[in-house]
Amino acid sequence: MFTGIVEDLGTVVGLENGADFARLSVDSPTVVTDRTAIGESIAVNGVCLTVTSVRGTAFTADVMHETLRRSSLGSLRRGDHVDVERAMPADGRFSGHIVSGHIDGTGVVTSITRDGIAVVYTIRAPYALMRFIAEKGSIAVEGISLTVTHAGRDTFGVSIIPHTAAHTVLDERRIGDVVNLETDPIAKYTARLLEMPANGGTDDVTAGTAGDAGTGAITADFLAAHGF
Missing domain, CATH: 2.40.30.20 (Elongation Factor Tu (Ef-tu); domain 3)
Known part of the structure; x- marks a missing residue:
């Protein structure tokens, strides 16, 4: 999890583009010199990536097809600046808001x-x-x-x-x-709960508790029947 508080303005120093993947190297002295380890999560322009190697003050991460499709990382070039944030530690201070690093x-x-x-x-x-x-x-x-x-x-x-x-x-x-x-x-979770009926939309009693006749919709009749 991240907070959206950018720690460093990194620089793209390496970029390998494949047919459906990319390998990104970012120079980020502020982040890397503070004991960054392989396997840790780092957000680059808001995208959660896994560190696969560390060399000097730069880290490298693989970018899969889904990430390239959803984000702008595929358009990065050598020399571009990127926002960098490490995952929030369990005892860290929550200064921003809940950020997953999963770009919509x-x-x-x-x-x-x-x-x-x-x-x-x-x-x-x-x-x-x-x-x-x-x-x-x-x-x-x-x-x-x-x-x-x-x-x-x-x-x-x-x-x-x-x-x-x-x-x-x-x-x-x-x-x-x-x-x-x-x-x-x-x-996002609220919208998903409202649009998805309980038990796959069957007509039993449990399905109806999610909304109107198992549709998952919150209606005036549903609210009135439950004391609202």
Whole structure:
């Protein structure tokens, strides 16, 4: 598990692209020199990867096809900067929000505007992701824990303070750039519970407890029948 608090701005120093995989090497002195071991989890631009080797101040990780399909890691090039965060230790301080490192998909930056000391990024995302994004809720953009400033049907906004801009990749993003998105896991699990009927939608008593006639839908009749 991660918190979305970026520890280091790493640099891509090696990249091997196969037909359905990639091998990524990132130079990250702040992270690697603090006893990073093979097998540990590190988030790169919000994507949870497993360290397969460590050499000097750089670590290497394999990127499978599913990850390439869901994220923007496949478009990285040597010299690109990436946000780096190690997995949260059991006794660590929870400074951001719950971030799994399992990217839901990507969005596209549609506008960048200044608001006092802050910079506001508007990002377009698919409806399948937007339904989990709420104003004043949390979202991870490129692995950065951020607060949603506004949310519409197909776009949402985040506001970046100068410190975040200086220590993450967002300051390098421009209109039209693709960014990795991870929505609030609580919203995803809630939606899944509501859409999936109990016991596969059978018509027995247990199935009906999940909603209306085993459909999993929460209706006014269901709520009234259960004292709401």
